[in-house]
Amino acid sequence: MLGKSLASPLLTFDSRTCFCFSPQPDLTTTAPIVNVSLSNGVQPHVIRGSWTSILSSRKWELRSTTQKHNFILSDVERKTWEACRQALSVFKFSVDEEDKILGKAFGQIHSPYWGEERKKEVPTYELVNEVVDYLRSLNLSDEDLSKLLKKFPEVLGCRLEDELRTNVQVLEKEWGIKGKSLRNLLLRNPKVLGYNVDCKGDCMAQCTRCWVRF
Template sequence: MSAFTVSASALTGVRAPSGAAPSRRSAATPLRLGAIRQSPRGGTVQPRALPAGVLEKLAKMPQDDMASWESCKMLVVDLGLDDEAAEKCLVKAFGWGAQNYWRQSKVEEVPDVDQVEARIAYLVEIGIPEDQIGEKVLSKVSEILGCDTELLAANVAHIEKNYFMKRNTKSFTNYIARVPQVLGNNIDCVGDCAGDCKRCWARC
């Protein structure tokens, strides 16, 4: 069973009741964004390569939010991205940077561990190998990690109906690897451009 198999409640983004077993990443030690950190091998690790404005905002997070951020970052690291790439992935996925993808629909959102785990689990469920999610999906379109599972599911259904490819098949997996942005689409201009090209089916 995949490490990202989760319950149905997690797929809806609903938090577990008080007293439930915590996520395997919920106890991650929060780190100060952009700070000089000690390397496990000695010496120091330089500040993370994020824009100064983003670093400043993240550094002001409450401790609980920072812990959630670090836990989600480690989930992304587990998918094969390095520490810096995982940090940049979260910045894009949750609206802490430019808004050319989210267009103000997601602004400086603190990622929720349960929801991130559920989205990763869904990608595995539809046939994307766990060890390819980082390289084939998130490194190309990080924002997919910020899309609700309902949108991901709707787009998979659209692909199956209109592109005649079924989930958990080689052709489907190859298609997602080639154009992962389809998982986050939310518009189909059909020749009448709405100016939201990053999320339009006309590009796919």
């Protein structure tokens, strides 16, 4: 859900209550317009707050109604993000699921998979679509891809040439895994697509991306 980013109001409300803050350009020391929409007909317990901030530029907060995943995007970034959602629309995910997949893949939502290495990024439609098209080329149907993306959303943030293509080549050359065997492996352990280190038993503290897990 899109909402106005504001300075720390005190809010206590039912977990399924939705708030829409209407953007107001060039406002100073003015409380925003608040539209309250209740999904279950229950009134929120306490709603109170005041804001005295100068809104110098528009920022948008993407807030899931079912998950606590919040991140701030500018107008331009928001449009780019919505385009990336379109790249995933064929899989019939909900908006919340699309935000979670993209957020984990590109650092907007913390993922233990990346550790501290992943910086926040707003991807392009072309980047997301390119990865999806490559995954399709590995004999994965849209149903397969839907399962894979839910299980390992971070795959969209992996480098296509240096990680995805390279790892598929390693699997084929080193272990003879290709075709149907590759499809079965990716559905069982899709994280293999993002492995980028091999500690060879001497731990490098990058276990989530190490071939030793294979």
